[in-house]
Amino acid sequence: MKKAIVLAGSRGIGKAIADSLKQLNMEVVATSTNELDTSNIAQVKKFAQEQKEADILVLNTGGPPAKEFSKITEEEWNKYHNQLFLGFCILFQNLWINQGGYVFLVSSSIIKEPIPNLILSIAYRVAFSSVLKVLSKTYAAQEISCINIAPEPIGTDRLKNLVENMDEFANTLPMKRVGKPEEIGKFVKSIVEEDIKYITGVTINFDGGISNYIF
Numbered sequence: 737m738k739k740a741i742v743l744a745g746s747r748g749i750g751k752a753i754a755d756s757l758k759q760l761n762m763e764v765v766a767t768s769t770n771e772l773d774t775s776n777i778a779q780v781k782k783f784a785q786e787q788k789e790a791d792i793l794v795l796n797t798g799g800p801p802a803k804e805f806s807k808i809t810e811e812e813w814n815k816y817h818n819q820l821f822l823g824f825c826i827l828f829q830n831l832w833i834n835q836g837g838y839v840f841l842v843s844s845s846i847i848k849e850p851i852p853n854l855i856l857s858i859a860y861r862v863a864f865s866s867v868l869k870v871l872s873k874t875y876a877a878q879e880i881s882c883i884n885i886a887p888e889p890i891g892t893d894r895l896k897n898l899v900e901n902m903d904e905f906a907n908t909l910p911m912k913r914v915g916k917p918e919e920i921g922k923f924v925k926s927i928v929e930e931d932i933k934y935i936t937g938v939t940i941n942f943d944g945g946i947s948n949y950i951f
């Protein structure tokens with residue numbers, strides 16, 4: 737593993753993943769919105785052309801605002817379609833993942849248990865999770881593992897924007913705390929470091945036991 741690309745690697749979950757991978761002595765390209773806004777398709781194409789290939793690709797980006805369905809504008813539908821779905825598809829079509837590599841998607845637990853006011857987020861994440869699942873079959877022939885990480889709730893700027901009183905909220909959770917971004921970073925690092933490949937096409941809940949479903 738020589739090169740990792742971590743999109744939205746400047747803060748929160750993405751930064752924790754980038755920091756963990758740096759400990760494995762590889763080149764880590766961690767982007768902020770300054771280097772790559774995944775809703776800007778021209779920028780995504782240029783980025784893929786410049787980078788050309790990677791051993792590890794972490795597909796991450798900013799989350800859409802919480803909004804009632806009736807209040808979502810056409811402009812917002814288009815922006816988040818690009819940001820959470822089309823930009824990632826274009827990257828896959830233009831960026832080569834080396835044999836034996838990894839693709840990690842940072843999605844959300846709401847792809848399995850929807851929350852009504854996060855419909856912008858759910859809709860496009862479910863769509864892209866389907867693309868990743870299909871591609872995991874093709875990539876398996878080259879031993880490239882595709883892992884969908886579905887977090888909730890992790891203590892980042894994003895969560896602070898969505899939750900009013902963090903202490904009160906934490907008390908309602910099974911572990912009485914929110915997750916640490918570093919826990920996701922360590923998870924990704926351990927999969928890569930231990931050369932685990934047979935886990936692919938799966939969605940991993942990273943939710944401290946919140947989910948109510950069995951599968």
Ligand SMILES: NC(=O)c1ccc[n+]([C@@H]2O[C@H](COP(=O)([O-])OP(=O)(O)OC[C@H]3O[C@@H](n4cnc5c(N)ncnc54)[C@H](OP(=O)(O)O)[C@@H]3O)[C@@H](O)[C@H]2O)c1
Pocket residue numbers: 743744745746747748749750767768769770772773774775796797798799800819842843844845886887888889890891892893894895
């Ligand atoms: N935290 C949670 O509990 C939680 C739960 C479920 C899902 N998620 C999802 O996980 C992802 C990461 O969340 P986080 O909690 O780590 O968020 P965060 O701490 O707020 O960090 C957001 C990251 O996304 C980047 N970003 C924002 N808009 C972007 C865009 N249009 N294109 C590319 N990069 C962009 C930011 O770059 P700048 O530094 O340049 O702003 C930053 O690196 C989000 O999609 C979020 O919805 C988070």
